[in-house]
């Protein structure tokens with residue numbers, strides 16, 4: 001065996017120090033949603049410095065949020081136009097910086113293998129992993145038959161997932177055949193799993209408002225009025241008792257009343273109330289089903305108040321988090337299993353994600369077999385958020401090797 005052949009193990013393409021340095025630099029650039037500009041520029045320049053031909057992909061939402069920003073995308077072209085295209089997706093934004101940190105929330109400090117910072121785990125760790133994987137794949141691009149499309153997106157944590165929504169609506173996912181999203185791994189799974197874990201689906205989610213209109217009266221004579229607050233409370237309770245859908249992989253749907261407002265005066269029966277409800281759904285349940293279920297509860301209670309159900313306003317129709325499940329037998333899952341065995345020496349756990357995110361747009365709207373696989377950490381979205389630095393390197397290696405397996 002020649003020396004160059006002994007170096008061919010793809011796992012060695014990822015330099016751990018460079019990967020952690022990249023992550024640290026990105027954690028030090030604050031990028032709460034709607035304020036990703038500086039990080040987008042960094043990602044663009046990092047790719048450009050390596051001659052990986054990045055492009056800005058503009059994201060504009062003038063109606064509700066007035067947001068203007070840019071995804072950063074890059075493509076490796078494989079040798080065979082008929083071979084599959086693999087999408088690597090990671091979001092650049094974080095939640096708004098939490099005030100509770102007792103250190104700089106963008107320190108990137110490493111202690112005991114934990115790298116701290118807002119967004120370190122969700123999901124700059126995953127972003128660093130796909131960037132390093134993309135670089136490693138580019139270095140042996142000639143070996144790949146299929147394309148790899150890297151998408152570093154904006155506004156995943158914000159109100160509508162505008163970055164990935166724009167990828168889907170502009171047709172960038174049309175020629176893709178499968179997607180890996182490197183969101184934090186088992187920490188956000190439905191059950192306790194060891195990393196590396198492949199999360200093969202997620203429930204969907206709808207948010208709706210129930211507006212209740214009663215009749216005002218003097219607060220000392222409640223029987224003269226109809227309390228919108230009391231009726232909304234009865235509705236909230238009844239909604240939690242409905243029969244929700246169930247799925248063998250995704251588990252049960254759920255209903256969670258989130259907020260009840262009835263801004264009233266100090267001595268009046270509340271005339272109006274607004275109840276906000278979260279409904280998680282499984283495959284087979286649509287927005288119309290969710291509306292029908294709520295209407296059935298309203299009809300059942302036969303309230304004196306008038307009740308109206310409305311879904312959250314969206315910039316365009318079709319922006320919704322639908323549920324999806326990726327087939328365990330899909331070749332992407334197989335490639336990730338092989339890669340995990342090679343890199344980590346273990347069989348990956350299989351699970352399902354607990355909440356919703358951009359992966360719903362890819363798995364449901366774009367209809368791509370989608371796998372979530374990412375580095376783990378803790379305190380996600382909170383103070384003290386950290387990612388396990390060695391898992392970032394490991395995920396980069398697994399993604400590199402799985403892409404090679406799938407596309408060669």
Ligand SMILES: [Zn+2]
Nearest residue numbers: 122123156183
């Ligand atoms: Zn995330």
